[in-house]
Amino acid sequence: MKKGLAIFAFLLVLGVWSPTFAYVLWGYKWASPNITYECDMYGDYTTQCNNGKTEWSNWTDVNLSYSSNPGITTTAGNYGNVSWSGLCSVGSSSGSTVYRMDISINTYYTDSYSSQKRKGVITHELGHALGLSHENRLGPGGSVMYDNDGRTVYSPTQDDINGVNAIY
Numbered sequence: 001m002k003k004g005l006a007i008f009a010f011l012l013v014l015g016v017w018s019p020t021f022a023y024v025l026w027g028y029k030w031a032s033p034n035i036t037y038e039c040d041m042y043g044d045y046t047t048q049c050n051n052g053k054t055e056w057s058n059w060t061d062v063n064l065s066y067s068s069n070p071g072i073t074t075t076a077g078n079y080g081n082v083s084w085s086g087l088c089s090v091g092s093s094s095g096s097t098v099y100r101m102d103i104s105i106n107t108y109y110t111d112s113y114s115s116q117k118r119k120g121v122i123t124h125e126l127g128h129a130l131g132l133s134h135e136n137r138l139g140p141g142g143s144v145m146y147d148n149d150g151r152t153v154y155s156p157t158q159d160d161i162n163g164v165n166a167i168y
């Protein structure tokens with residue numbers, strides 16, 4: 001009985017301190033790791049979108065290239081007090097294969113954000129567009145896929161990178 005408890009405690013400690021992977025996959029996947037995008041919003045939205053895009057593209061096995069008729073689209077607009085600052089919806093898919101992902105950024109909230117926080121929102125939505133779901137870990141070992149704007153990282157972390165590379 002005591003032994004069983006010790007093993008349970010050991011597993012619990014392992015679970016807390018050594019998460020080999022924590023990323024969560026959405027279930028959608030592009031047919032190829034060569035994915036097209038646009039960041040044709042305006043001002044700092046375009047800048048931060050390109051910053052996030054470059055990180056995902058450089059740090060993972062996915063290659064993002066610009067197209068005027070892209071797989072990943074982006075729109076910044078004032079959608080009002082609707083409780084979301086960013087949204088990624090499946091624009092076109094067949095089964096689990098996705099052909100278009102549409103990102104919306106709600107300037108109702110994000111206009112008052114710092115560039116860094118704004119980049120976090122867009123990089124998060126780009127993570128969805130590549131096939132990641134939410135991962136609620138904060139801090140340096142956390143995830144840009146944290147599900148609200150209290151996130152403390154604004155770039156893909158190693159776990160986010162591992163998640164994308166597990167898909168492609």
Ligand SMILES: [Zn+2]
Nearest residue numbers: 124128134147
């Ligand atoms: Zn999200």
